[in-house]
Amino acid sequence: MPTSASLRVFIAALLLGLAALFAVSPGKAQQPTQVNPTAQSVKEKELLKELQRIQGRGTLPDTRTRVLEQPEGRAWRQFHQVTLRWIGAVAILGMLGLIVLFYLIRGSVRIEGGPSQARLVRFNAFERFVHWMTAASFVVLAISGLNITFGKELLTPLIGPAGFAEWSQWAKYAHNYLSFPFTLGVVLIFLMWIAWNLPTPSDFKWVAQGGGIVGSKHPPAGRFNAGQKAIYWIVVLGGGAVAVTGYLLMLPFYATDIAGMQLAQMVHGVVGLVFIAIMLAHIYIGTIGMQGAFQAMGGGEVDVNWARQHHSLWLEKQAKKGRVRGAAPAE
Amino acid sequence: MARMKFLCDADRCIECNACVTACKNEHDVPWGINRRRVVTINDGKPGERSVSMACMHCTDAPCAAVCPVNCFYTTADGVVLHSKDLCIGCGYCFYACPFGAPQYPRVGNFGSRGKMDKCTYCAGGPEADLTPAEYGSRDNGQFTGYGSNRLAEGKLPICAEMCSTKSLLAGDGEIIAKIFQERVVRRGYSSGAWGWQTAYRENIES
Numbered sequence: 001m002p003t004s005a006s007l008r009v010f011i012a013a014l015l016l017g018l019a020a021l022f023a024v025s026p027g028k029a030q031q032p033t034q035v036n037p038t039a040q041s042v043k044e045k046e047l048l049k050e051l052q053r054i055q056g057r058g059t060l061p062d063t064r065t066r067v068l069e070q071p072e073g074r075a076w077r078q079f080h081q082v083t084l085r086w087i088g089a090v091a092i093l094g095m096l097g098l099i100v101l102f103y104l105i106r107g108s109v110r111i112e113g114g115p116s117q118a119r120l121v122r123f124n125a126f127e128r129f130v131h132w133m134t135a136a137s138f139v140v141l142a143i144s145g146l147n148i149t150f151g152k153e154l155l156t157p158l159i160g161p162a163g164f165a166e167w168s169q170w171a172k173y174a175h176n177y178l179s180f181p182f183t184l185g186v187v188l189i190f191l192m193w194i195a196w197n198l199p200t201p202s203d204f205k206w207v208a209q210g211g212g213i214v215g216s217k218h219p220p221a222g223r224f225n226a227g228q229k230a231i232y233w234i235v236v237l238g239g240g241a242v243a244v245t246g247y248l249l250m251l252p253f254y255a256t257d258i259a260g261m262q263l264a265q266m267v268h269g270v271v272g273l274v275f276i277a278i279m280l281a282h283i284y285i286g287t288i289g290m291q292g293a294f295q296a297m298g299g300g301e302v303d304v305n306w307a308r309q310h311h312s313l314w315l316e317k318q319a320k321k322g323r324v325r326g327a328a329p330a331e
Numbered sequence: 332m333a334r335m336k337f338l339c340d341a342d343r344c345i346e347c348n349a350c351v352t353a354c355k356n357e358h359d360v361p362w363g364i365n366r367r368r369v370v371t372i373n374d375g376k377p378g379e380r381s382v383s384m385a386c387m388h389c390t391d392a393p394c395a396a397v398c399p400v401n402c403f404y405t406t407a408d409g410v411v412l413h414s415k416d417l418c419i420g421c422g423y424c425f426y427a428c429p430f431g432a433p434q435y436p437r438v439g440n441f442g443s444r445g446k447m448d449k450c451t452y453c454a455g456g457p458e459a460d461l462t463p464a465e466y467g468s469r470d471n472g473q474f475t476g477y478g479s480n481r482l483a484e485g486k487l488p489i490c491a492e493m494c495s496t497k498s499l500l501a502g503d504g505e506i507i508a509k510i511f512q513e514r515v516v517r518r519g520y521s522s523g524a525w526g527w528q529t530a531y532r533e534n535i536e537s
């Protein structure tokens with residue numbers, strides 16, 4: 001069977017040739033594909049490029065632990081250590097500088113014609129109680145708040161690390177507890193004075209004439225002038241903002257996540273510092289800045305001449321109602 | 332002196348949580364406080380990775396920078412520790428920490444924060460090494476100390492020591508970086524040295 005034998009040789013040669021052909025090119029494709037575990041895997045570098053925070057799943061009940069990495073803590077650190085301190089220093093020292101400058105140039109605003117015998121009630125006992133409750137809380141909150149931002153640089157050299165930590169611990173307790181009377185005070189201030197603090201046409205004239213502070217004229221004003229209305233709304237809105245953000249900070253993570261906590265602290269810090277700066281001006285004008293002003297919130301009664309000078313429209317209404325006591329106003 | 336660091340090789344982590352358990356056991360950490368945790372990214376999807384995370388003992392630590400009472404200090408080994416005597420529990424270190432390391436027992440009023448607790452790299456606290464005062468007591472729900480001080484005994488942190496896959500590495504930064512890099516070269520892939528860029532400003536992937 002030579003034919004069949006030669007055929008067999010031919011077929012064998014053909015198969016070998018074919019095998020050799022396949023071996024040259026697609027030989028690799030026949031092997032199982034190399035496993036590349038990172039082909040689909042998450043990579044830290046890429047996640048950080050895409051996301052502010054890397055989060056995942058965890059087995060602990062505390063959901064905060066599921067944030068693996070939040071590099072924006074660095075941005076918050078920069079804000080807390082640098083930006084906030086600049087805002088606070090410029091606002092508070094700037095305001096103090098302005099007040100001193102203003103006092104040197106303008107001096108105390110005297111009552112025109114001097115004090116008279118006639119007086120009338122400006123703030124009743126309840127109003128004064130609410131004001132002083134809020135004010136006393138505010139002073140402690142301001143000092144303990146400033147301590148958190150500036151204390152370690154200013155006070156630690158004086159009282160040492162242990163003394164400063166002890167003081168700061170008590171300051172924190174005071175800050176937490178006095179937030180309640182402060183918040184109550186802000187709510188009561190909002191409710192009891194809202195009727196006199198809505199904008200009126202006379203406010204624009206008052207602002208245009210510089211409120212009588214800058215010039216020598218005293219523009220007419222109702223019970224509260226435009227400047228006082230501004231203070232009112234700063235207390236209501238600013239006080240509201242520090243109260244809301246403060247309770248978020250006091251009850252950490254009840255209502256928000258890490259980004260929300262950072263934002264709450266930033267709002268709390270900035271509003272608090274600007275609030276302190278504005279209150280310095282309020283304290284100045286209510287004490288040494290203006291003759292007769294402190295009596296309004298101190299004893300509750302003001303001089304008629306003072307009222308005519310600063311709140312002429314209010315005095316007219318009060319006089320009509322017969323609320324002026326003592327000697328008749330010198331007309 | 333060595334510069335101590337942690338490194339979690341996420342391509343080896345099997346999310347067994349033994350590091351978490353060992354840490355809690357070693358330091359007798361109270362309920363609700365987790366010095367170490369394991370987070371799984373892309374859970375259940377192809378390419379998921381688990382990472383064991385605790386305090387990374389950062390270079391130029393942000394917690395120390397923002398602390399209003401300067402309760403943090405860095406040891407000669409580069410371990411970031413703090414004093415519970417000085418801590419007032421304000422929580423600012425948690426806002427600045429990139430890794431969520433600071434923990435607060437809820438002992439304060441309104442369920443607010445007590446004195447902060449965090450990973451000590453098994454290196455205790457400011458008290459004298461290996462004293463009961465350093466370890467602390469667990470009376471009245473307070474967590475007064477810092478747990479055991481393995482570093483003072485010449486041992487590495489328990490979490491990394493007992494890691495079954497040697498995913499979690501602890502030790503001198505240069506040595507563990509070299510181990511990691513050799514692994515990456517040999518196997519040919521890596522999902523990164525998690526946290527190193529953020530904590531140490533170092534990129535050791537190659």
